[in-house]
Amino acid sequence: MTRHATTMARSLPAAALALMLATLPARAQGLDTAIDGFFAATTTWFVNIIFSNFPGTSFPWIVAWLVVGATVFTLYFGFIQFRAFRHSIHLVRGDYSNPNDAGEVSHFQALTTALSGTVGLGNIAGVAVAISIGGPGATFWMILAGLLGMASKFTECTLGVKYRNEYADGTVSGGPMYYMVKGFKERGIPGGKIMAVLFAIFCILGSFGGGNMFQANQAHAQITNVVGAYPGWITGVVMAVIVFLVIVGGLKSIARVTEKVVPFMAAIYVGTALIIIGMNYDMIGEAFRQIFVGAFTNDGVVGGMIGALIQGFRRAAFSNEAGVGSAAIAHSAVRTKEPTTEGFVSLLEPFIDTVIICTMTALVIIITGQLVSDPTTGLFVLNEAGTQIQTVTGNSGVALTSDAFSSAFSWFRYILVLAVVLFAFSTMISWSYYGLKAWTFLFGEGQTKELIFKLLFCFFVIIGAASSLGAVIDFSDAAIFAMAVVNILALYVLMPIVKAEMNSYLARLKSGEIRKYN
């Protein structure tokens, strides 16, 4: 950036954005095609590598990579997600927090901040896709993947805290970039720096894509579903302005409102699901029968049992981000002397995200009878194209979830739109932070450098909402999973360090050296 441009960006960020906004819509159409074309030409190979299937199957290797990682961590740490579950809840409740540390970030706050970055479209739309393709049995595999993913989160978040950077002014920076560099050095293994740079690049791309454009795009799609079609750039500009006010203008009030409303929406969502399940309590047994039977037998779904397994694993991985490394950035800023405690707290994330919220969505879809089955054979009926199970309304994705909830409460679709928009927004705010941390890791800290990232981030909100940029969105999704490739590799290298930390902590907990305060 030239000196002139830098000065302008520093002194007039609002004007710079206004200029951007003014020129964008007019060019949007041409720009869309141009960008899409550019991305398609240069990145398709990358997307193809990340999402390619094992030869002769429709099983993407990246899904296997995440699930194998989660299984290895589960075994290596001796099913820590079950052993430490109760203790994790005590930690979140503040039982082990020193009252003199009041005013610092609590475990509860670290958990909810990280959760607001993951709870989102995956829980609402992703599950519906999994069920409509993989049948009820997909739920079983989704829950299993969620339970295993808890061990991945534990590993990455413990490392995130252990190897974070603490600065003189009291702020901290952490995440996979830092544990790759410092952890590898400590173990005397080369390559940490290269992996950290790779991770940071993928993280920036992922923050523009899956954590931003994809969210804006889906939020716009949901709004138009309810209020009718209108140009996407309008949604994009509105969202970009709000994001701009929060991340550049430092307008904490908006962020604070969102952070307060998001858990509230999640509670309404789960609460409504529980009411619907309760209203159909006689169907609960049948729903679980379908889930278990579908998980191990061919109940007529696409791909049979393996199809259910792929869909379940895939959606769980997409939803809870275990192994991706993003949570390690979010959790590393917490104030704790024991890295292990943050690992324990973070392992609740996939549990809440996948095992509870995703399962609620699945149960409501199954119980309200959205899936059409043949009364004589008991097998599910596929749609005409044979790509998914026939649903009552013919919908899939968010629309299917909306149908299921609206069949009990017709007003729920409006709540759902609000939930999708707010979830999208809070995910964007979280990812803007993850991206910024990766950005400053690569380019160093500094107001101008950070402003450049933030303006780029706002710019991508508009692009994401304005267009159906298939290639761009594919690429950004791929970037998020590329983060997992680098991150899980680093976790394998560093897991003995986590084990030592964990054993030391558990021993001191057992001996009574670590005690409850209240």
Add this chain to the structure above:
Amino acid sequence: MTRKIVVGYDGSETARRALDFAMARARAEGNSIVIAHVLEWSPYSFLTPSEVEERHRRRSEELQRAETAILAPVVAEVEQAGIPVATVLRYGHIAETMARIAKDEDAAMLIIGRMGHSGFAARIFGSVAATLAQASPVPVVIVP
């Protein structure tokens, strides 16, 4: 033996009246004063990632500000009046934390100012004075 009077002090006018009341009592009975200031804080509020990152620095700043702007001036004043004085600065739910301070200090009495907002806001959020009147471990004086 001298006993402690804990005064809730937040720099407001009513808190000032509470402190004056406490000083009169302390002088008359030879007690000491503990000036307590509580910074409203809930471990269950929600923060954005950047707020999480800055929290530790902000906390130091907040403590510093409370110490210099709120506590230091009145401490000097109470000392000049010849009354032994100490301060307590904590984060937490205001009423609960005040009650805990009174207990920890083994106070003879807790003196607070009436918070001012009556009616609607107090009905929804609960008033500190009303909560302490019900939950305080030591006698409470509420100064209007």
